[in-house]
Amino acid sequence: MKITEVRVILTCPTRNHLFVKVNTDQGVHGVGEGTLNGSEPIVAAAIQHAGELLIGKDPLRTEDLWQLIYNWSFWRGGAIYMTALAALDMALWDIKGKVANLPVYQLLGGRSREGILTYGHADGGSKEEVLEGVLAFQERGYKVVRAQIRGYGGHGNIGHEAPLRPGLPGTTIWHPPKYLAETPPLFEFLRAKLGMEAELLHDIHGMLTPIEAAWLAKQLEPYRLFFLEDILPIEHFESFRMVRDASKTSLAIGELFTGRWDCLRLFQEQLIDFIRIKPIHVGGITEARKILTMAEPYGIRSACHGAADVGPIGQAASLHLQLAIPNFGIQEWHDFHSPEYAPLREVIGQPCAWAGGYAQPHEAPGLGMDIDEKAAARYPYQKAWMPLIRRPDGTVHHF
Ligand code: GCO
Numbered sequence: 001m002k003i004t005e006v007r008v009i010l011t012c013p014t015r016n017h018l019f020v021k022v023n024t025d026q027g028v029h030g031v032g033e034g035t036l037n038g039s040e041p042i043v044a045a046a047i048q049h050a051g052e053l054l055i056g057k058d059p060l061r062t063e064d065l066w067q068l069i070y071n072w073s074f075w076r077g078g079a080i081y082m083t084a085l086a087a088l089d090m091a092l093w094d095i096k097g098k099v100a101n102l103p104v105y106q107l108l109g110g111r112s113r114e115g116i117l118t119y120g121h122a123d124g125g126s127k128e129e130v131l132e133g134v135l136a137f138q139e140r141g142y143k144v145v146r147a148q149i150r151g152y153g154g155h156g157n158i159g160h161e162a163p164l165r166p167g168l169p170g171t172t173i174w175h176p177p178k179y180l181a182e183t184p185p186l187f188e189f190l191r192a193k194l195g196m197e198a199e200l201l202h203d204i205h206g207m208l209t210p211i212e213a214a215w216l217a218k219q220l221e222p223y224r225l226f227f228l229e230d231i232l233p234i235e236h237f238e239s240f241r242m243v244r245d246a247s248k249t250s251l252a253i254g255e256l257f258t259g260r261w262d263c264l265r266l267f268q269e270q271l272i273d274f275i276r277i278k279p280i281h282v283g284g285i286t287e288a289r290k291i292l293t294m295a296e297p298y299g300i301r302s303a304c305h306g307a308a309d310v311g312p313i314g315q316a317a318s319l320h321l322q323l324a325i326p327n328f329g330i331q332e333w334h335d336f337h338s339p340e341y342a343p344l345r346e347v348i349g350q351p352c353a354w355a356g357g358y359a360q361p362h363e364a365p366g367l368g369m370d371i372d373e374k375a376a377a378r379y380p381y382q383k384a385w386m387p388l389i390r391r392p393d394g395t396v397h398h399f
């Protein structure tokens with residue numbers, strides 16, 4: 001069996017997605033996803049370029065081809081290359097599943113649980129509105145809900161500047177003290193209304209300084225969060241110990257990580273409780289599986305990032321992997337079944353199933369997903385950027 005073609009599909013049905021199709025000389029093809037919010041055309045170029053190395057190769061040699069694509073460039077690693085590699089690796093696992101006539105999770109060890117526990121994202125302009133949002137998620141069957149006031153950064157988002165030119169992103173003005181002041185009372189309020197058993201979590205989105213994050217983790221300790229997410233910016237590696245020592249709030253990070261070397265120290269020193277890596281941004285199922293195996297002896301569980309931009313095929317890869325591993329924790333859930341995603345469903349068919357708080361990958365061989373290229377061509381790529389943030393004095397801040 002030989003790979004004959006790598007096709008890159010950049011499309012915007014609802015939002016931008018970067019898909020890949022790997023064709024073989026046996027009529028079997030595999031699909032993968034390399035969506036990287038705001039950087040899709042750059043990843044597309046990387047897939048196009050690196051994909052040529054796969055032509056003529058046996059697609060079933062998943063590990064060998066992973067090593068080939070990882071090592072070919074010399075300039076290895078980083079979000080762009082690792083996402084490009086992820087898209088190709090997913091497609092190879094898809095082919096392997098189709099050849100074996102088994103869903104990918106069977107190739108990874110089979111089912112370790114009946115379903116994938118998910119969390120939803122409740123947002124509101126006030127704590128009363130957040131409560132309404134949490135209750136609405138609970139009524140739909142969600143067992144765990146993330147609670148945020150006015151998105152990431154909350155009421156700390158005190159202003160907005162228009163884009164410099166049409167088509168560019170605007171700038172949010174972010175003032176940390178307001179966010180720090182409102183967050184502990186939000187959880188005090190939610191606990192008073194919902195009791196201690198409700199499973200709640202919160203995303204700092206890496207927006208605080210180390211001492212601010214440590215302070216917030218300590219303040220939130222009495223409210224027993226399922227976890228506090230993205231506690232620090234990824235650059236502040238040296239500060240995890242300080243946050244850890246400050247409180248016994250359960251901690252999660254990793255949606256920006258791109259490989260095992262980002263995780264090693266956090267695992268060995270048990271500085272976190274949940275790791276948020278997912279196949280799509282760490283080089284695919286091959287690498288994500290190794291990372292989650294490394295986490296297992298430290299009692300660290302998976303909590304794969306699952307925002308809209310992880311995409312429906314990225315989501316499927318996360319589900320197959322987490323159905324099989326022993327140390328699964330939770331999956332962030334984005335609902336691609338909702339009406340706004342009708343155009344996306346023209347391209348990819350049915351997204352993975354969700355019912356009563358639990359998700360399931362498809363049972364069809366491989367990842368169980370496909371791409372209709374004609375439908376994708378009806379929705380051409382639209383230039384998009386990540387949001388910009390500055391503090392009130394004009395200093396650039398991370399989102
Ligand atoms: C989450 C995330 C996202 C990111 C987004 C960036 O936990 O879902 O923090 O919402 O902001 O994926 O592209």
Ligand code: MG
Pocket residue numbers: 203205229230255
């Ligand atoms: Mg997050």
